Amino acid sequence: MRGLSRSSFAEVEERFNAVAATADLGRLAEDAHAVAVLLDREHGLRRNLADPARPAEQKAGIARSLLGGRISEAALETVVAAVSAKWSKPGDLVDALERFGVIASAAEAESLGVLDDVEDELFRFGRIVEANPRLRMALADPAAPADAKAGLLRELLGGRVSTVSLAMIIRLVQHPRGRSLEAGLDEYIHLVAAQRQQLVAVVRSAVPLSDGQRQRLVSWLRTTYGRDVHLNTEVDPRVIGGFSIRLGDEMIDTTIAGRIEEVRRRLAG
Incomplete structure (x- = not known):
């Protein structure tokens, strides 16, 4: 992110940090990611919520109307702060929400004392994928059902990595947002490292x-x-x-x- 989006991210992060302090971090991570996926898929909604010409109050009202009661209060407050801000391009709003999801996962890992494990597990899984073309193809296949990919990952990684890592990997595999799996994992690793x-x-x-x-x-x-x-x-x-x-x-x-x-x-x- 650059310019306006970078400043907006820093402003929204203040609100995110305030609500995350007392939130269920696992739920916050899941909900922030789910909203990012929704906006990534619904182009018209994304444009409306990221439109700098629309009043912030109007965009906040749309977000509350659509998402109230469907996601946690902490996630809703983060989304409202994000749509009320101004972004250089609509995609930056989606990027920000995904980042907040990853940051929430990192905070959850830190609270559980497994932050180092999560960094290592994401890195090792990336190298496993890199060395196994058939696995990469199976996980990247756009025709494969999302639930089938999640089941494969649980079979491969269940009990071998932390629950935080597994949840992050499943979310990334199911919704890569145009990135290779390796590139997405690298982004997640750096966001997790930034927690410290x-x-x-x-x-x-x-x-x-x-x-x-x-x-x-x-x-x-x-x-x-x-x-x-x-x-x-x-x-x-x-x-x-x-x-x-x-x-x-x-x-x-x-x-x-x-x-x-x-x-x-x-x-x-």
Whole structure:
């Protein structure tokens, strides 16, 4: 989000934080996501509720009329605050509601003491999907019923991941909103990490890092970036030697494979 939408998100977040403090966070997450899905599907409703020319009171009234009694009070107050704000484009309203759903899930995980687990589980599931084309196709198939996808995920992950992670993954798989599953999981991971103002670093190496190496790397990244860092690690034999670190759009590559590729690019240039 940029400009007007970024400012509006910050304003709505204040209201969200106020209602979330005493809310059933799991229900809040589910309801916020459900409204995002509704607005994603109903284009006319989305345009009307995001129309900056309409009075905020009118849009709030529409939201209360449609959703009152159907979603939790905390979710309704969040939606009312969101539709009363002004957005650069209608899609930003939907993005904001989905984000608030993920943030509510992260807050729920933190309250249960499983926030680290959720970060790791989302990351690991993304790598499982990446390595299994048949699973990716089954979960991404637009013709497959949403309930069937949820059943498959419960069979695969039930008892193996936290209930918070499972709920988040099911919601994302059922309603990817035009993203690949991997891209959606990456977005969710960064929103979960932001619950503690952490950066997420993905480290790829040829062999598993020892505990000492992980601790030194986390310490160096914390000093370099001035923020806590959550480390996700991947073992990839193609790395050959060294390791690479990805933080958002930034890449630090010390691998032999990376150096070889750099030489190839220079020769080609």
